[in-house]
Amino acid sequence: MIENPETAPTPQTLPPPPPPKKNTWKKVAIGCGIVLVVFVCCVALGAIAYLERDKIPGLDSLFSSGPSHENGDLIAFTSYRNGEGDIYVINVDGSGETQLTSNPANDTDTEWSPDGSKIVFTSDRDGNNNIYLMNADGSGVTRLTDNAADDASPTFSPDGQLIAFLSKRNGNYEIHVMNVDGANVRTVTNSPNTADLDPAWSPDGQQLIYASGTGLVINLWRINLDGTGLTQLTYNTKDTFISWFPSWNGKTGLVAFETNIYGSKFSDFDIVTMNPDGSNQTRLTFTDTNDSFPEWSPDGTMLAFVSNRDGNFELYIMNADGSNIRRLTNNSEDDGAPSWQPKPR
Numbered sequence: 001m002i003e004n005p006e007t008a009p010t011p012q013t014l015p016p017p018p019p020p021k022k023n024t025w026k027k028v029a030i031g032c033g034i035v036l037v038v039f040v041c042c043v044a045l046g047a048i049a050y051l052e053r054d055k056i057p058g059l060d061s062l063f064s065s066g067p068s069h070e071n072g073d074l075i076a077f078t079s080y081r082n083g084e085g086d087i088y089v090i091n092v093d094g095s096g097e098t099q100l101t102s103n104p105a106n107d108t109d110t111e112w113s114p115d116g117s118k119i120v121f122t123s124d125r126d127g128n129n130n131i132y133l134m135n136a137d138g139s140g141v142t143r144l145t146d147n148a149a150d151d152a153s154p155t156f157s158p159d160g161q162l163i164a165f166l167s168k169r170n171g172n173y174e175i176h177v178m179n180v181d182g183a184n185v186r187t188v189t190n191s192p193n194t195a196d197l198d199p200a201w202s203p204d205g206q207q208l209i210y211a212s213g214t215g216l217v218i219n220l221w222r223i224n225l226d227g228t229g230l231t232q233l234t235y236n237t238k239d240t241f242i243s244w245f246p247s248w249n250g251k252t253g254l255v256a257f258e259t260n261i262y263g264s265k266f267s268d269f270d271i272v273t274m275n276p277d278g279s280n281q282t283r284l285t286f287t288d289t290n291d292s293f294p295e296w297s298p299d300g301t302m303l304a305f306v307s308n309r310d311g312n313f314e315l316y317i318m319n320a321d322g323s324n325i326r327r328l329t330n331n332s333e334d335d336g337a338p339s340w341q342p343k344p345r
């Protein structure tokens with residue numbers, strides 16, 4: 001039987017005092033408040049640290065240890081395991097290697113579109129080197145140039161609107177740009193006595209760094225897209241001294257390239273970074289073999305490259321400072337020309 005408290009006759013018949021719920025709730029509320037305040041502080045400090053990570057030494061490594069929001073899962077590269085070049089992709093952890101092209105021609109020079117959905121490359125499948133575009137799974141191959149002279153080394157502008165490439169159509173290798181459908185081809189360089197090679201876009205899409213030289217003396221130069229502002233960046237003068245294959249970091253602005261000027265012999269290339277004005281050259285690899293074709297990850301924290309340090313050329317990745325080198329391929333033929341996929345969007 002339930003007593004009506006209002007009619008409870010005397011204090012003696014009142015039920016025993018309830019357990020100190022109010023105090024428990026107070027403690028729980030205070031506890032929750034403390035946890036909430038600590039959580040909010042951590043989030044705020046984390047946000048500040050994230051925003052300030054470029055200014056605080058050591059913080060970068062904290063944030064680069066997790067999965068990048070800008071890097072795709074794949075690295076495209078050329079492999080010669082079938083006797084001539086075919087294009088493959090492999091996961092950044094070395095798993096899931098997949099062949100994308102299969103034909104008796106040489107397919108090479110892969111570069112991803114900035115949206116991570118397409119690969120532009122060079123192939124001689126129609127007789128001589130021309131430029132082609134395909135989907136990330138190898139389907140939908142489209143020919144972009146149709147020229148009896150060599151066209152090669154295509155690379156997308158950061159906004160995805162243009163492709164820079166080299167062409168010998170004017171009698172000598174010059175850097176050209178075209179729309180992504182192959183239309184509106186125009187020259188950027190005009191150097192009838194030197195071969196201009198390996199264009200790499202500036203982060204703002206207004207300049208190119210490329211390799212240029214005669215014979216076996218090759219240096220890096222920078223030029224505005226309209227052909228003005230030609231600037232020499234490296235000063236190799238000795239015959240057989242070569243600096244080439246630049247890759248311009250879209251985040252830090254650093255330029256990675258390969259050179260044999262620090263090597264023990266002609267075929268001892270190493271990967272070096274420098275500022276886009278040529279200053280502050282920093283050597284990242286120290287083998288007496290070839291370390292070649294550096295390509296920045298889209299988030300700018302790592303480099304893909306190839307090296308024959310383990311016998312034949314294999315694909316590797318490393319941190320931007322040259323640390324933490326990891327090998328991705330392991331086969332008996334050469335692998336080359338890597339390109340790191342931007343996160344598909």
Ligand SMILES: [Ca+2]
Pocket residue numbers: 084085086087101102103104105106107
């Ligand atoms: Ca092939």
Ligand SMILES: [Ca+2]
Pocket residue numbers: 172173174189190191192193194195196
């Ligand atoms: Ca030229």
Ligand SMILES: [Ca+2]
Pocket residue numbers: 263268269270285286287288289290291
């Ligand atoms: Ca080396």
Ligand SMILES: [Ca+2]
Pocket residue numbers: 312313314315329330331332333334335
């Ligand atoms: Ca290999």
